[in-house]
Every structure is written in C-alpha cells, then in structure tokens.
Amino acid sequence: MASTNPDIDYLITQCGKGNRSAQFEVYNRYYKAMYNTALRIVKDNHWAEDVMQEAFLKAFTKLDTFKGDVAFGAWLKKIVVNHSLDSYKKINRHTAEALEPVLYKVEDEDYKNEEVLDFTNMQVQQVITAIQGLKESYRIILTLLYIEGYDQEEICEIMGITAGNCRTTLSRAKSSLLKNLNIYEERGE
Known part of the structure; x- marks a missing residue:
C-alpha cells in the first residue's frame, strides 16, 4: 500500500483479516467525514447514517480491491459517494430521471x-x-x-x-x- 500513514496501513491489513477492533478504529477515524459526505447528497440525517454504515460494510468486505493507489480515505469516500447516489436514485426515481x-x-x-x-x-x-x-x-x-x-x-x-x-x-x-x-x-x- 502506498500510504504515507503506516498506522492506517496496519489497521487496513488487520481489517482485511476480520479484526473487529481494527474495523472499529477505522470506522471511528472516518465516520464523521463519511457521514457528512452522505448527508450532502441524500439530505436526510437518518438516511445519511444508513448509507454511511452500509458503505463501511461494503468497504470492509471489499478491502481486497483496495490497491493503495490513492489514500484509504479517498477510496472510502468514493464508495460513500457512489452508494449515496445509488440510494438517492432508488428512492427518488422521478429525480433520478x-x-x-x-x-x-x-x-x-x-x-x-x-x-x-x-x-x-x-x-x-x-x-x-x-x-x-x-x-x-x-x-x-x-x-x-x-x-x-x-x-x-x-x-x-x-x-x-x-x-x-x-x-x-x-x-x-x-x-x-x-x-x-x-x-x-x-x-x-
């Protein structure tokens, strides 16, 4: 991984091994920024919370696709943005058009x-x-x-x-x- 933060590299490696405390630590480091990202797209507090949590679950199950080409936060943010947009489009079909x-x-x-x-x-x-x-x-x-x-x-x-x-x-x-x-x-x- 080409990260400048060896601590996050270690945590990501541990997350990939299913270490729950490492996942919790990564979640704690990024949840506020990812929640704000989701909120700006879906415009609802509870919905943003759901989207953000689902995006974290997706990220933890897809860690093998993280190659380290970009910072982990940027990779995670892209997942949150895509999941927010997908969720928004599903709920607002008329807007999605x-x-x-x-x-x-x-x-x-x-x-x-x-x-x-x-x-x-x-x-x-x-x-x-x-x-x-x-x-x-x-x-x-x-x-x-x-x-x-x-x-x-x-x-x-x-x-x-x-x-x-x-x-x-x-x-x-x-x-x-x-x-x-x-x-x-x-x-x-």
Whole structure:
C-alpha cells in the first residue's frame, strides 16, 4: 500500500483479516467525514447514517480491491459517494430521471469564456444554502465538484455521464448557482 500513514496501513491489513477492533478504529477515524459526505447528497440525517454504515460494510468486505493507489480515505469516500447516489436514485426515481443525460451538446468554445465562480467574499452557509436550492442534478454535480473535491473526469465516472454532458451540466449548474447567490445578496442574507 502506498500510504504515507503506516498506522492506517496496519489497521487496513488487520481489517482485511476480520479484526473487529481494527474495523472499529477505522470506522471511528472516518465516520464523521463519511457521514457528512452522505448527508450532502441524500439530505436526510437518518438516511445519511444508513448509507454511511452500509458503505463501511461494503468497504470492509471489499478491502481486497483496495490497491493503495490513492489514500484509504479517498477510496472510502468514493464508495460513500457512489452508494449515496445509488440510494438517492432508488428512492427518488422521478429525480433520478432528471440526472440522466438529457442534455444538448454545447460547443467547447463556450467554456473558454465561462465565468469563474469566486466565493471569497461569501459566507459558507450562504453558498451551501444556494446550492441546496438548486434542482437535484445541479445540486449533486456542484456538491461533487466544490464540496467533495472531485474533478470533472471523476464526476463523469460517478454520475455515469459523458464529458460533454458533465461540462454542460456544470455550466448550467454554475449559472443557476450564480442566480441563487445574487438573490441572496440582494436580500442581504
């Protein structure tokens, strides 16, 4: 494993051997961050808790697939994000259809002139509230980009969409976010 933390490497090895105390230690180290990740996607405390716990179980049973190419936390986070999205789509079938690529092709030239979002003068809660007010496909893609830190290639893989659809959805989501943020600024929130 190519981790910089030998302690986590040892714990992961022990988890792979079925050591319950090592699993509990890994759970304690990562549960809060993974819960927050799930909560940002499913938007319900109890549901996020269930999703997070199921993702940990899946991770512990699939430890043999962890190759150490990325940090364990990043590998686990991807499991949580994918499980959150799958769970969200199952519960919200009508919303899941909106996530499917029903997008029009936009020329790449449009993205060269795209406005860059600058959040430096805004309150974090203001941005989060604005993102939460977007339609589901926009909320999810911006959460993956800005909050979870995934790049566009990873978002394409997670959401199962093409690079063109990802760019289009991101562009439209950013535009909608800017509109929401302008509304909050005008209200003085």
